[in-house]
Amino acid sequence: MDKERRQRIERATQAGRRLLEVEFGEQLQGEYDIFLDGRIAAEPGVHLDGRQRILRTRLIAAIQHKIAQGMAPAEAVADWRRDAAFTFLNRMAALRMLEARDLVLPAVGEAASGFQEWSYAAEPFHALPEGRAYRLHLECLFDELSREVAVLFDRRDPAALLWPRRPALTALVEVLSDPALDPVWGEDETIGWVYQYFNSGDERREMRDIKAGGSQAPRNARELAVRNQFFTPRWVVEFLADNTLGRLWWEMRGGRTALAEACRHLVWRPDETPRFRPAKDPRDLRVLDPACGSGHFLLYAFDLLAVIYDEAWRAGDGPCSGLTGRTLREDHPEPEAFRRALPGLILAHNLFGIDIDPRCAQIAALALWMRAQRAHAEAGTPAGLRPPIRRTNIVVAEPMPGEADLLDEFAGSLRPPVLGGLFRTIVDRMRLAGDLGSLLKIELALADAIAAVRAAWTQGDLLEGGQLVAGIDDAAFFDGVEDALLTALDRYVAGASDLAGTRRRLFVGDALHGLGFLHLMRRKYDVVLMNPPFGACAAKAKKAFEARYPHCKKDVLAAMVERGVEILADGGKLGAITSRTPFFLSSLESWRYETLLDRSSVFLFADFGIGVLDATVETAAFCLEART
Secondary structure (H helix, E strand, C coil): HHHHHHHHHHHHHHHHHHHHHHHHHHHHHHCCCCCCCCEECCCCCCCCCCCHHHHHHHHHHHHHHHHHHHCCCHHHHHHHEEEEEHHHHHHHHHHHHHHCCCCCCCCCCCCHHHHHHHHHHHHHHHHHCHHHHHHHHHHHHHHHHHHCCCCHHHHHHHCCCCCCCCCHHHHHHEEEEEEEHHEEEHCHHHHHHHHHCCCCHHHHHHHCCCCCCCCCCCCCCHHHHHHHCCCCCCCHHHHHHHHHCCCCCHHHHCCCCCHHHHHHCEEEEEEEHHHCCCCCCCHHHCCCEEECCCHHHHHHHHHHHHHHHHHHHHHHHCCCCCCCCHHHHHHHHHHHHHHHHHHHHHHHHHHEEEEEEHHHHHHHHHHHHHHHHHHHCCCCCCCCHHCCCCEEEECCCCCCCCCCCHHHHHHCCCCCCHHHHHHHHHHHHCCCCCHHHHHHHHHHHHHHHHHHHHHHCCCCCCCCCCEEEECCCCCHHHHHHHHHHHHHHHHHCCCCCCCHHHHHHHHHHHHHHHHHHHHHHCCCEEEEEECCCCCCCCCCHHHHHHCCCCCCCCCHHHHHHHHHHHHHEEEEEEEEEEHHHHCCCCCHHHHHHHHHHHHHHEEEEEECCCCCCCCCCEEEEEEHHHHH
16 A cells, blocks of 8 residues: 555544544533543433433443553543544444445445435334434444454444444544545555554654653553554565465475465575475464454465465365364365355464454454455355354453452352462463563463362362362363353353443453453464564563563563464464564574574574664564474
């Protein structure tokens, strides 16, 4: 995408953000007596009807939930308002992108043909107050889309409690309907630029400008995320994915693969004989971006995986999947049924992403869903025959629930009680998840806790009230801790209503994010791709970071590479674009020996110099392989 188009997206994104933040701020203060300085009136105003009173209760619960996570009251209100503006703007931008792909009828604006058609068919709604019918149309559309893209369109999201009034919504529609923007809505990367440009250039510069008085270390997770919002150019994405995922499959196929032609940047010698590598069923290949942003690496990996699946299915003689015990052709014998299943298989089994910014989950999940729909369209699969895609493997690394009373209530309800102790351990060890992300090593903490409890149970020392704990029948209990907690969380949120229900849903939402993150970190990956953050870690995580990564000398970039190697399967490949300095700094000499020589081997290195990323930094792209 050229600079002029990016500038149009930036102007529209900033205009939309200003409109929505002003609008939601006015509603918070003028209608709900929730003030921008953090003050909240003790009682709702008499002007509120019953529905608005319930909505006010939910708004207060959402803001108090942020305060429980350590935010000051004014910061919590500002953060909620920013989340609300971002979510609504993303939804409307997403609709424009869906319109461009013929996935929905035109819906942005009351003059849109999709709304006009709907309103003619829904004659009883003509009597609604002015503008209410259009809101109802959008709500119905959001509900329909949330069946597959819940992370963005779910109206139960606490960031979606308010709706812009008609003047603000009309102004936003005008911004997004500018004919100058028409060419960008068909581009897959547009939603990623909306994410990057939501924070203004001044905000990004202020957070990055250490000389102007900013902290050397980011003060919090948001500042860490904003400091490292650097869009990865498509050709860099292709270069790294081609030489990791592409090369992995090339080796598995003994060099006989059509993927070698599809990978424009695959580096190999004409006389090179691929090393022998045991073949895998495509469903058993796992690709992770541990700092996924808006998902650019995963989107291109989808393209390569589509070729891999097609080739494996046509060959018909591949190995059995570890998931089903059967080959791809055996599980999907009919070509048409296979084509319908393919996009969902890729999203369910192959692509994984982690980020510390919840907004990234919205963007990346939407982008992958749209990529799957494009694959269906290219295969000629009608919309009515496309299998629904219920989820993607994109997770947010953030602290687990912060409300002490709800933690005590939930943990105390678990049976056997040892399960409550394990849950408390997870919550405690997840405190720095928003600052460290995949660097946290949460899976090791849980493994240690489970091992200690298992050992006590095996030796007959696991007691409750002087008696052996009931409810643990055999050692298999310890392998199902995650599933047991998920089941208990479902029961917990279903057992309350009104304010208690709102607080429980927020509590459970955080817990589910945490367990999803934990689930991803307990796995090994065939390929890790990333444009990792660099510089110092968030200030409050400094001590923990230095203890976990003694060779990295306070450099997040070096730690991300070390962690990437750690979570690779034997012989797995890592591709990254980073600053070039870790390869030369004397302070990182022990990191180079430990990570790049002892635990892996670098098989490709490209020194790009300056000008590749939107930052004054000399970059390098490299690929390495974990030693077996």
